[in-house]
Amino acid sequence: MSIPTPERWHGIPREEVPWYPIVDLQACIGCELCYVTCGRGVYDIRDRKAIVTQPYACMVGCTTCAMVCPTDAIRFADRDLVRRVEREHKILQVVKKEAKTKRSKQEAQKARATAEEALSRLTCRTRLEIAGAFGDKHFLLQLQELIADHPMDLVDLELHVPTAKGLAEKTPAFMRFDVVSTGQSDIQAFLPLLRDLARRNGFVLVNEVKL
Ligand code: SF4
Ligand code: SF4
Numbered sequence: 055m056s057i058p059t060p061e062r063w064h065g066i067p068r069e070e071v072p073w074y075p076i077v078d079l080q081a082c083i084g085c086e087l088c089y090v091t092c093g094r095g096v097y098d099i100r101d102r103k104a105i106v107t108q109p110y111a112c113m114v115g116c117t118t119c120a121m122v123c124p125t126d127a128i129r130f131a132d133r134d135l136v137r138r139v140e141r142e143h144k145i146l147q148v149v150k151k152e153a154k155t156k157r158s159k160q161e162a163q164k165a166r167a168t169a170e171e172a173l174s175r176l177t178c179r180t181r182l183e184i185a186g187a188f189g190d191k192h193f194l195l196q197l198q199e200l201i202a203d204h205p206m207d208l209v210d211l212e213l214h215v216p217t218a219k220g221l222a223e224k225t226p227a228f229m230r231f232d233v234v235s236t237g238q239s240d241i242q243a244f245l246p247l248l249r250d251l252a253r254r255n256g257f258v259l260v261n262e263v264k265l
Contacts, residue, residue, distance in 0.1 A: 181262070
């Protein structure tokens, strides 16, 4: 697979930079190693010889194919020619700017990764499942009072009762709800208050899952 030929190299038109492989066809044994090694589609193999079909797709400064060629059939233009182009185009000034941009991009990526990692460590939503005799304990009311002073809410609340009459007669029922933060904050410190409230009402915490 080849990649598109870059149009410029640090601001210089790529075709003005004399960097590409030159194959000595006499020495080439057609092993195809250069063809397979180069990920830029610079080579093709014809009549069991390596042919440079896209010279300017070559990455300036790369010599990998020459390094692996078993017969030393690959060479590059004189490095002085490249250096002359670098001087003429004052490339170091361009590179300084590119380095600055690269550095700030890396720092921004690092900062984002750190923030995302910190966020992933937060528990912002947890599902609780509680069982017991809800009867006339007004547990929902107690829950509302508990969350009133916290940046929390309870969502997707479900109460499963086997029979309405049985509820008054202390038949066990089942409640499920998600505790969520209303401000992207950690709810871990709040969960013990909920567990404690459930325990004080004689309920059993059947399940607790961080979502
Ligand atoms: S690696 Fe060398 S010998 Fe093998 S095909 Fe390429 S140029 Fe020819
Ligand atoms: S020097 Fe690198 S980029 Fe250029 S042809 Fe060889 S392997 Fe491909």
